[in-house]
Amino acid sequence: MNWSSILSSSIGKKIVMAVTGLFLISFLLVHMGVNACIFKDLFDPTDNGDMFNRAADYMGKTALIRIMEVVLFAGFFVHIIQGLILEWENRNKRKKGYAVNLGNKGSKWYSRSMGLLGTILLLFLILHWWHFWIPSRFTHAGLENPILLSNNRVSHDMFKLMTVTFSEWWVVVVYVLACISLAYHLLHGFQSAFRTLGLSNTRYIKLINALGVAYSVIVPLVFALMPISMKMGWVGF
């Protein structure tokens, strides 16, 4: 049994999904942590995104993080491609379908819709990159005027870019919908990843299930609150 045959088997593919999924889950936590700095504004109206910009600046300038960024992209890439292949292959295992489907009698709709939810997230991701990542790395569109941070470093004003982006209703709606998709994707994905990696102890499964629900609710909620707070003017200049 060589590596490739193990990783390309049905379980192997799932292991790849699980490992990359858990990696993305840990990334989400970091991403959420950094972005949640915008909420400093709620407690200190004079902050005007300084804390967030400092965090973003740090992330952008640290070598390790930059390397991780590449790994992250690889993770996204593998998770997405593998996910699409899996979905495609699995669908083809039943050429002739049923007249009456089992539907929700046996499983949760979101468990069966990981491919769909994932595709929604992929589309969102492209929009999200176009909104923030591409400007910050390449085009600097909307980031023409650097600002001086409280730690005396000069940086892009990502906070400003956010407030501008989230001033549009449709953007806020799309982001919130994406967060809902994310929540459901995680609700299944979180515990499923652990099962795929072989967690079979009933006590731990219970623990992971609880953690999974908490994570799937909290993380997307925090993300969703960002565009909402900006649009509503709770956070901003």
Next chain:
Amino acid sequence: MEHKNINLTLKVWKQKNGQSQGRFETYLVNDISTEMSFLEMFDVLNERLIKEGKEPIAFDHDCREGICGMCSMYINGRPHGPWEGTTTCQLHMRAFKDGETIVVEPWRANAFPVLKDLMVDRSSFDRIIQAGGFISVNTGNAVDANAMPVEKDKADASFAAAACIGCGACVAACKNSSAMLFLSAKVTHLALLPQGSPERKTRALNMIAQMDKEGFGACTNTGACEAVCPKEISITNIARLNQEYLYAGLTADK
């Protein structure tokens, strides 16, 4: 038990053989006692069809006690019908209301091709067992049965997994047509026993390889299999199979 007679409309999949196209056929069945089993209702219908000079409906069945795993009907969108933990043959007409329409289809999966009407070919399951679902001990090799004590909890868990009757409902219910619940039941049954541990690694690797070759899908942990399994095999077994596979995959020497 109070019983009454009910009238039903059946929409049943009819297909001459593996090569031909099938279609749904509608039958009205009257005066069905609620004391009948689901298959006895089919018997009554078939008797009538034969008398009328029509083709009876072919379906698999043998023990009619919920243990041989032969019966296999997908009834109103659920393998083995509406009752939990029940095979088709143990389902009784009490489960249905007068005037109801019941749709009956065969198991659907590429790995279970239809042979005729509601009968499918499940020999892929046998080939998966051939790939490693056994303990290699020739007759006469055995030591005294009590020479190897087995922790009771493990023995019980092993037994619970061994209760699988190989019916294939898990595959029929799974959106991916995955056979993982079936496989995991076998792997768990053997892996939890000390007798089964020398072959743990090859068993997991080879059985999965065979499952993939047979054209079953990959498990995405939706849980539909567990919900319809007539023997209530737990999906936790799948996690254990994953563990066995991962361990074998990481430690295999070749």
Next chain:
Amino acid sequence: MLNSKTPAGPLDQKWTDYKGHVKLVNPANKRKLEVVIIGTGLAGASAAASLGELGYKVKAFCFQDSPRRAHSIAAQGGINAAKNYQNDGDSVFRLFYDTIKGGDYRARESNVHRLAEVSSNIIDQCVAQGVPFAREYGGLLSNRSFGGTQVQRTFYAAGQTGQQLLIGAYQALERQVALGNVEMYNRHEMLDVVVIDGKARGIIARDLVSGKLERHFGHAVLLCSGGYGNVFYLSTNAMGSNVTAAWKAHKKGAYFGNPCFTQIHPTCIPVSGDHQSKLTLMSESLRNDGRIWVPKKQGDNRKPGEIPEEERDYYLERRYPAFGNLVPRDVASRAAKERCDAGYGVGSSKQAVYLDYADAIKRYGHIEAGKQGMHEADEATVIRLGKEVVKEKYGNLFDMYEKITGENPYEVPMRIYPAVHYTMGGIWVDYELMTTVPGLYALGEANFSDHGANRLGASALMQGLADGYFIIPYTLGSYLSDDIRTASIPTTDPAFEAAEKAVQERIQTLMNIKGTQTVESFHKRLGRIMWDKCGMARNAEGLKQAIAEIQQLKKEFWSDVRIPGAIDEMNPELDKANRVADFIELGELMCIDALDRKESCGGHFREESQTEEGEAKRDDVNFAYVSAWEYKGEHQWQLHKEELEFEVAKPTQRSYK
């Protein structure tokens, strides 16, 4: 003259001596020898696996879609073995003795002793294969007691012992398939034995999917095709269980042994209506705690709960105070029939008796309340606690009862009635399990077996596995060692051609009848005749009538049966017709055998042969023999007798008073 080929010497040395002197086949020659095995139940699967391991080229056949689905899968209770793990005085001798006595002294001593000897090895082998038997907290194997014995020697896996044992054998079989030693033919039905120069040399089988006939050569042919209880139409057997393989062998020269010996199991769920297709067994273990009764008044239509204690007749306790509800199967079954025939039956059909757990629930409830220190517990609490205990012990059986009947057995007494369960009769075999056709063997329930006139619980599984794992691997070598120079006979041989043609013609004839009555309706009518006249009680008058009726039925079948569909396709009705045609012929032989045996013994109760109190009366002077019937042509059989000699277990009259 029938030669049982029993080796000489003291009983407990026979098998050891035999094994020590039997001729062997060397490994290189085994590879050239082909063995055809019909059936993959416990007997067939274990034989196929073991012979494959030895290096023979094996072809195994079953009519189900997988060997794992053979009827053995349905056995519930357990498997006996003289392990004496409980230190309660069990031994090979005791198991041997119990089996002979339980069989009412109508089995061959040497075979039964060998069975008891190898019983221990079976458990070892099964455990090594991973059969998950029930265990105690210390991790060692658990035992339960079963009817007809005083020791705990039954190994079990909850209510699925048969399944677990068969899966073990099936896995061993599939392993040999993977290794290329066994070729498996699923969905194939054997329809004839091919005999060349007086020896069995192969079979004709029908591929049930394509409908094509196939020829398969074998240096030897093993019949492991199970029992024929379905001759009664309603039985606890699987729907497909049939006599066809055995019957074809019979017509090709294999004698049929004790065909009338049928076991009727006392605790089954009663018939609910004409639609009934099969009967479901409720494990014998239920009689350990339940009490059996009927109302004292004939035709009493009150609900069981409304019938006061003093108006209930606990007839087993009344008639058999020593054993009460635990009398052997045949006795309990007859007693239930007697009550129902006399008009005391219950339920809508009046063909049922109550199996009541109310007392057991109260008894367990009091014990449990005591354990929990609740000495003042009220009635409701006691009943609640009692139900919990009963649920733990019998929960799965109670659930099954509820699924089938829709009644809650914790609240209402269960209704039970005897049903056909097992056939002690079968193809006659000698000590080596060979039939009267050289090279043709019969194993498991298909042979006339070691159970005499009545089988003890948990002994059929033991016998099937003994035959397959530990006996045939030795005895087959004895025959094949003389056959190593016989090259495979091509299936173009005229004998194969003729056999296939005969099968073809018979199928053609059946299809051409195009009559008006369904196969099922004939089977039902046959079952009715058999049940009424050759069932739990038989008499000369009834049996003669039955023979005439069956002959008439046969005529009608062959002139008016309607089989839909075609030959060259999957056609379950045709499969069924083939089987029912054979059942009809077997039914006649069973009645002839029952008529011949004027004594009562075990499951065979001749009304003419009973004591003043209505108990079975055995006649050792005139009937201590095995009846082996030779087929002589339509409606004609010749009886051969194998006299039974009891050197060690001296016959005594059974009494349970």
